[in-house]
Amino acid sequence: MVALAAAIRRLDAPEAVTRDAVGFLAEFGVAGPDAQALLARGSQRFLIYRTLVHNRLRAATREFIPRTAARRGKEPFIADFAAFMAEHASTSPYLRDVPGEFVAWVVPRWQADASLPGYLGDLARHELLEGEVKNAPGGGESPTGSPLALDAALVFDGSTRLMQYGWAVHRLPYATDDRSDPEPEPTRLLVYRDADAKVRYLELTPWAASVMATLAVGNEPLGRGLSVAAQALGEPLDDDKLAKAAMLFAELADRGVLLGAR
């Protein structure tokens, strides 16, 4: 099993097995009749599961991030995926988690590669979001029934995600053959699943995003959270900010995203 897993995962497996399949198996202590049985139909047949596994998982991933995969290009995407399989691979029993596992692994590598467009990682994270929020195990919880209070944390719908991008990737056309560049523009999105199970996107101002980062992600109590959110922007917590926070809460409550105080 270890030898077959290595043939499926290792980056050099196709080359190593083609060159010396017996030597490849010997590395895993597989020799004699066991090696003969594995190689009975030739070394390329030994690689069939590698082809099947990569094709299946890569296709599932491409389905979740079609525009990113198209912009990356066919062969580079295949190579990225092979490297992901070799260095990390999936640890989730759910096939629908594989695209997210791949994106989490590949984005830092894409960002470190100056030859790639800087927005590619943001586009991947953005495309992935639709599936992630659509299928999030949380979401659809009932309102807490408690009114907002300064000393209590807020409760948000379990499908809620806060995203920050360096590029306005959310405004790119949906066509997979589109190659236009997104605006280099700091972008903050609140994403959630509504009562009809549709994924909804809200563009946030820097202030609203800072509030959501401390309250929804950081779980701070409301009063303290607002101070921390203002500090994070290096700005005072003035009446204008309080009024805008109140408007944000009203809109989010209206949309069923803010469920009340804990």
Added chain:
Amino acid sequence: MSNPSSGITGVGLGLRAAFIERVERGEADGKIAFLEVAPENYMHRGGKAPRRLAAIAERFPIISHGLMMSLGSPDRFDDGYFTDLREFLGRVDAPWHSDHLCWSGIDGVLLHDLLPVPFTTASAIHIAQRVREAQDRLGRPMAVENVSWYLQLGMPQKDEPDFVVEVLERADCQLMLDVNNIFVNASNHGFDPYQWLAKVPLERVVQLHIAGHDRWEDDLIIDTHGNEVREEVYDMLAWVIERTGPKPVVLERDSDIPPLATLLEEVARIDTVYQAAVGRWQRQQGVARHG
């Protein structure tokens, strides 16, 4: 373990995302006996998919067929997976749960495929012990499915049917018999599918799978579930049903999925073969009773 009698018989369909909406709208009503679902598609998941399944489960009996138990793996079972699976089986009131005679991952990495196990006694003992543990954890009977395999994972001590029998007896579990997989293996490895069938205890068959497949290379067909069922596979289905009597039979389709209406026509064709075989079984029973 006694044969779980759910009362579910006839021809059903493997539920897929491609047509779940149409099934929910009632387009399969009266045309299939039940639905088989892959629990992994609904476990640990919110939103529309589990909601749709709940609505569908009100109208059809549900049979559960998993993909990721990884019975042949040396890795420990994933506690979270079993907790979610047990909860799921309760939710759809599944009479049993089946998974494959394969492994899907090792050393904590999951490869999301049905990988072959060695046909040895050590492997049968390991799998049988895992099946027993799974039955305990799930609180339901388990059935294991024979898979399509493209490699011998090491020198076999026995042939595949002997291996399957050893697992069934050691685990005292049911067989989820996939006749297409036997056909695929017979064609790839050059054996007679009926000799395979003759070796397994048909009284342990709790359910059947039927599907199509694709030619990959001259000497290799792959169990893609991406094609119509072949004549030879219909014949094998009939051969089994003639001997077992009524069982649930599932049409599986996973790639190049045609419109639901086309799949339902195929279900109807399978049902014609199935009913004729049940008729022959009934006549046999009559002969046995009176003669």
